[in-house]
Amino acid sequence: xxxxVNSCDIGHVLQTSPKTCVFSRRSLLGALGGLSLQSxxxxxxxxEWQLDEITTGSIxxxxxxxxxxxxxxxxxxxxxxxxxxxxxxxYRKINSRYRRQEIVDPTGEPSGTIVVxxxxxxxxxxxxxxxxxxxxxxxxxxGFRWSGRARIQYKKAWPTWxxxxxxxxxxxxxxxYRSGMAPGLTNPLGARALYIFKDGVDTLFRIHGxxxxxxxxxxxxxGCIRMLNQDIIDxxxxxxxGTPIVxx
Numbered sequence: 001x002x003x004x005v006n007s008c009d010i011g012h013v014l015q016t017s018p019k020t021c022v023f024s025r026r027s028l029l030g031a032l033g034g035l036s037l038q039s040x041x042x043x044x045x046x047x048e049w050q051l052d053e054i055t056t057g058s059i060x061x062x063x064x065x066x067x068x069x070x071x072x073x074x075x076x077x078x079x080x081x082x083x084x085x086x087x088x089x090x091y092r093k094i095n096s097r098y099r100r101q102e103i104v105d106p107t108g109e110p111s112g113t114i115v116v117x118x119x120x121x122x123x124x125x126x127x128x129x130x131x132x133x134x135x136x137x138x139x140x141x142x143g144f145r146w147s148g149r150a151r152i153q154y155k156k157a158w159p160t161w162x163x164x165x166x167x168x169x170x171x172x173x174x175x176x177y178r179s180g181m182a183p184g185l186t187n188p189l190g191a192r193a194l195y196i197f198k199d200g201v202d203t204l205f206r207i208h209g210x211x212x213x214x215x216x217x218x219x220x221x222x223g224c225i226r227m228l229n230q231d232i233i234d235x236x237x238x239x240x241x242g243t244p245i246v247x248x
Contacts, residue, residue: 070101076230082158084185086229089213098122098136098217100231105132107246114194114207114235114245116225118147121217123207123225125238135235137207138215138226146196146205146223152243153197155236158183164204185211191229192236196245207245208232 076089076099091099098121105126107115115124115132118139124132140146160180168174181187190209197203207225209232210216216228225247227235 070099072099075100076228079230079233081191081233082183084158084183084191086185086191089228089230094136094213095217100133100135100234102127102131103134105130107132109246110244112239112243114152114239114243116207116245116247118248121219123227123235125235133234133238135227135231136216138210138212138217139219140223141219146203147247148198150196150198150203150245150247152194152207152239152241152245153202154241155192155194155239157192157236159187159189159193159208161187161189190227190232192232194232194236194239194243207235 072091076091078088079086105124107113107124107126109115109124109126111126111128113126115126116122116137116139117124121137121139123135123137125135126132160183161177162180163171163174163177168178183189188208188210189206190211193206193208195202196205196207205223205225207227209229210226211229212226213228215226
């Protein structure tokens, strides 16, 4: 099986378009108040977190910016990378809960673990000292999601995208990419991809970048975890082969 085969869809072929979503509010203080000391040493079920609103207050720290707020103009600005010019992301059009930020770790997982909370549309990279970097993600549609514990087998910068046979059966218009779509700004894997294996077997699911910033926070992929290109580059630099991942 080709290492590039995966279950991720191609957004511009899907003819997706920007959408406006309304999200419910949840209480951070209530969630944090319910955590016991035991949660410092074990992972809480993700359904118990109720932490999709951690965006303000003393628990938030700047990512790469001075003072108390992140420098999002720089973080999500245009970027020359690998011979490609990534355009700036209009981050003000993205709900603030899905912008990259460093927070108190809510997962209880060891440092160096990736945790994906599907319902909250968040991905956490656990840092030392009880903190984590949180990113907004897009997730798979109903019937296309994978969950469990696995590892990142390897990672690629500017990967080739090859649709699997089952996708080609659903989407015969993608036959032109049977041998792979070359890396580039319209490639559905974006600027980086992390390849998820369980017990040494390829799950065909990836964590990858996407040029379609408006899909972050939504469930519309064929199962892969989508990130903003600038965010997947940041995660790629933190996580390597063997990194444990929890998806729930």
